Amino acid sequence: MIDEILAKIEQFNTIIIHRHERPDPDALGSQVGLKKIIEATYRDKIVKVTGYTEPSLAFLSEMDVVTDDLYQEALVIVCDTANTPRIDDKRYTCGKALIKIDHHPEVDSYGDVSWVDPSMSSTSEMVYQLATSGKNKMTLTDEAARLLYAGIIGDTGRFLYPSTTEQTLHVAAELVRYMFDRTLLYNQLYETKPAVARLKGYLLTQLDLSQEGVTYVKLTANILKEYNVTSEETSALVGTYGDVLGINAWVIFVEEPTQIRVRLRSKGPHINGLAAKYNGGGHPLASGAKVKTWEEADQLVVDLKAICAEYTK
Known part of the structure; x- marks a missing residue:
C-alpha cells in the first residue's frame, strides 16, 4: 500500500492535501508534514494544503490559497478523516485521483487508494512510515519532523493513551533527532489562556459522578460568553475529568449557533x-458528535450510562 501511494505521488506534478474540519494537531501535522516531505523530495512538484486555518493552531501552519483550476490535473490526498462529511474543503472530489490516509476505524471507504490502519497512534505516525518505509525513501526535514511530532503527541496525549505503541515511541525517538524546539512546541500546544483556565475550574465544580461512572457538563452559549471562551478553545478542556477516580466516561457539550458539539472521552x-x-x-476511547437540542444531549447521556453499566458488569 505504501509503495502504491508513493507511485501515485511520483506520477502527479500537482498534489493537494486535505484533512478534517476543525483540525487538531494530528490533522495538521499529517497534512502539512506530508506537504513538506513531498516538497523536499520532489522540488519540481506543486504541493498545496487546503482547509480552514484554525487560529489556535496557526503556529503549526496556515493553509494555502488553492484555486479551482489546480484540481484539474491534481492528485488529492485526504489525511486523518474517516468519513467524507468531515473533509474540510469539499473540492476533494475534483482531482484526477484520490488517496485516503487515516488511522481511525473505517467509516467511509473512499479514494482510489485507501490506507487505513487503526493500530497506528496517529496519521502523523503513518506519514512517517510512508516517508521511510517505501522502496524509495523520501526526504524528511526539520520542519516536517516538528509537524509529525506535534501530531503524534497530540493524538497520544503526550504518550499517555493506549494507542501509544513501541513503534510510536520509536518513531518519536527518530523525530527528536531533527532540529526543532521541542520545549517551544510543547508550550504552544499546551499553554492555557487565563480565560480557559477559569472555565476549567467551572468544569471541576460541575463534577457529578453517576453510579455508572459517567459525568457531563453543558457549556451553554451564555457560559461561554461569561468566561469569554470560544467553542474552539474548549477543545483544550476535553481531558479535564480524565484523572478523576471512578470515572469511566465523560461528555462535554458545547453550544454553538446551529448545533451542540459533543466531546466524548472514555477510560x-x-x-x-x-x-x-x-x-x-x-x-x-475518544470521539466527537453533534446534537441539535439539549433533550437530545440528555438522551446521549442516558445511552452513555447504559454503555458504561454494561462495561462494568
Missing part, C-alpha cells in the same frame, strides 16, 4: 459507536 468503554449514532465518530 475503557468503547464510545465511537455511540458517537456514530449521534452524527459523529472517532476512536473507541
Whole structure:
C-alpha cells in the first residue's frame, strides 16, 4: 500500500492535501508534514494544503490559497478523516485521483487508494512510515519532523493513551533527532489562556459522578460568553475529568449557533459507536458528535450510562 501511494505521488506534478474540519494537531501535522516531505523530495512538484486555518493552531501552519483550476490535473490526498462529511474543503472530489490516509476505524471507504490502519497512534505516525518505509525513501526535514511530532503527541496525549505503541515511541525517538524546539512546541500546544483556565475550574465544580461512572457538563452559549471562551478553545478542556477516580466516561457539550458539539472521552468503554449514532465518530476511547437540542444531549447521556453499566458488569 505504501509503495502504491508513493507511485501515485511520483506520477502527479500537482498534489493537494486535505484533512478534517476543525483540525487538531494530528490533522495538521499529517497534512502539512506530508506537504513538506513531498516538497523536499520532489522540488519540481506543486504541493498545496487546503482547509480552514484554525487560529489556535496557526503556529503549526496556515493553509494555502488553492484555486479551482489546480484540481484539474491534481492528485488529492485526504489525511486523518474517516468519513467524507468531515473533509474540510469539499473540492476533494475534483482531482484526477484520490488517496485516503487515516488511522481511525473505517467509516467511509473512499479514494482510489485507501490506507487505513487503526493500530497506528496517529496519521502523523503513518506519514512517517510512508516517508521511510517505501522502496524509495523520501526526504524528511526539520520542519516536517516538528509537524509529525506535534501530531503524534497530540493524538497520544503526550504518550499517555493506549494507542501509544513501541513503534510510536520509536518513531518519536527518530523525530527528536531533527532540529526543532521541542520545549517551544510543547508550550504552544499546551499553554492555557487565563480565560480557559477559569472555565476549567467551572468544569471541576460541575463534577457529578453517576453510579455508572459517567459525568457531563453543558457549556451553554451564555457560559461561554461569561468566561469569554470560544467553542474552539474548549477543545483544550476535553481531558479535564480524565484523572478523576471512578470515572469511566465523560461528555462535554458545547453550544454553538446551529448545533451542540459533543466531546466524548472514555477510560475503557468503547464510545465511537455511540458517537456514530449521534452524527459523529472517532476512536473507541475518544470521539466527537453533534446534537441539535439539549433533550437530545440528555438522551446521549442516558445511552452513555447504559454503555458504561454494561462495561462494568
